[in-house]
Amino acid sequence: MPKETVMLSQNLNPFVQGVLKDDYELVTMPEGGPGALGEKAADIRAVVAFGGFSGVEMDALPNLEIIACPGVGYDGIDTSHAAERGIIVTHTPNVLNDEVADTAIALLLNAVRRLYAAERYLREGRWETEGSFPLSPFSVKGRKVGLYGLGRIGLEIASRLEPFKVDISYHTRSPKKGVDYAYHPTLASLAEAVDTLICIVPKTPETHKVVNAEILSALGPDGILVNVGRGWSVDEDALIAALEAGTIGGAGLDVFYEEPHVPEKLRGFDNVSLLPHVASASVPTRQGMAQLVADNLKGWFAEGRPVTPVPETPVPPKA
Numbered sequence: 435m436p437k438e439t440v441m442l443s444q445n446l447n448p449f450v451q452g453v454l455k456d457d458y459e460l461v462t463m464p465e466g467g468p469g470a471l472g473e474k475a476a477d478i479r480a481v482v483a484f485g486g487f488s489g490v491e492m493d494a495l496p497n498l499e500i501i502a503c504p505g506v507g508y509d510g511i512d513t514s515h516a517a518e519r520g521i522i523v524t525h526t527p528n529v530l531n532d533e534v535a536d537t538a539i540a541l542l543l544n545a546v547r548r549l550y551a552a553e554r555y556l557r558e559g560r561w562e563t564e565g566s567f568p569l570s571p572f573s574v575k576g577r578k579v580g581l582y583g584l585g586r587i588g589l590e591i592a593s594r595l596e597p598f599k600v601d602i603s604y605h606t607r608s609p610k611k612g613v614d615y616a617y618h619p620t621l622a623s624l625a626e627a628v629d630t631l632i633c634i635v636p637k638t639p640e641t642h643k644v645v646n647a648e649i650l651s652a653l654g655p656d657g658i659l660v661n662v663g664r665g666w667s668v669d670e671d672a673l674i675a676a677l678e679a680g681t682i683g684g685a686g687l688d689v690f691y692e693e694p695h696v697p698e699k700l701r702g703f704d705n706v707s708l709l710p711h712v713a714s715a716s717v718p719t720r721q722g723m724a725q726l727v728a729d730n731l732k733g734w735f736a737e738g739r740p741v742t743p744v745p746e747t748p749v750p751p752k753a
């Protein structure tokens with residue numbers, strides 16, 4: 435039987451090609467987009483795309499049936515257009531929960547205890563020449579931690595926080611069933627109640643720059659902001675202003691508004707820990723994500739049943 439043709443977009447998880455190469459004919463998306471494929475475009479029934487895939491790109495592929503995204507956030511893929519055309523979009527939830535939650539805790543510890551600055555101090559030889567690193571002004575123990583988002587990853591972050599002797603509460607659009615953490619119906623009320631805010635919400639029109647000057651100010655001068663969701667949710671200018679003014683006490687960020695650009699000013703603060711969007715970036719987790727891409731394509735081609743379709747493009751019931 436001839437192999438199905440799958441188009442791979444640029445900048446993919448390096449393990450995707452490995453898990454697909456034996457079962458599919460793989461085509462790399464040309465620099466000029468799928469429109470540059472010519473007649474070959476009609477062979478493509480599946481695309482693996484990370485970062486984004488527009489309606490125009492979809493329409494250059496007349497027989498496209500499925501777009502598999504090797505990530506849990508699929509905000510760059512035009513799912514409304516996909517739904518209109520009957521194209522299924524899949525993503526890779528759950529397989530990265532632990533890695534991303536671990537990274538959130540690392541950023542929290544780094545920001546509160548200024549461990550990154552302390553390590554840099556040691557590496558620069560300053561311990562020997564200047565003596566002990568200054569005491570960190572804050573501790574994790576006793577903090578009031580608010581989770582903005584309590585989905586798959588948020589719940590893993592919360593369960594990791596429990597042994598840290600902190601108080602945990604959260605804001606989502608609706609309270610989560612079976613969860614004992616205190617619920618806040620608005621982000622403003624959560625921010626008023628806590629001194630530490632961890633963001634793990636998707637990029638949607640409703641989450642744009644919602645972590646603004648008022649929210650940051652509500653956290654208070656001991657306040658710490660951690661963001662492992664999307665840079666889109668934080669007003670970076672307001673964050674820089676709050677850090678400069680001491681309105682909040684520090685931040686730990688894995689994601690930024692215009693990646694890979696990170697504002698110069700953010701890089702200058704010793705009370706800010708910055709990571710280049712690596713929350714899920716380990717070999718085992720990226721392998722797991724690539725395998726779920728393969729399982730989604732296999733499920734689709736074998737029986738019209740991908741494993742993890744996104745809610746915007748539900749799989750039609752079997753006739």
Ligand code: NDP
Binds near residue numbers: 588607608664688712
């Ligand atoms: P889930 O869909 O499981 O959880 C999302 C949570 O956000 C839910 O609790 C949801 O609750 C809440 N939420 C969504 N919209 C709003 C809103 N407008 N206001 C308040 N709460 C909201 O997603 P995951 O936990 O799997 O992933 C979350 C996001 O993390 C991803 O979409 C992705 O963008 C990001 N991410 C970042 C990574 C990184 O490398 N840094 C890696 C993986 C994910 P409710 O629906 O009740 O509002």
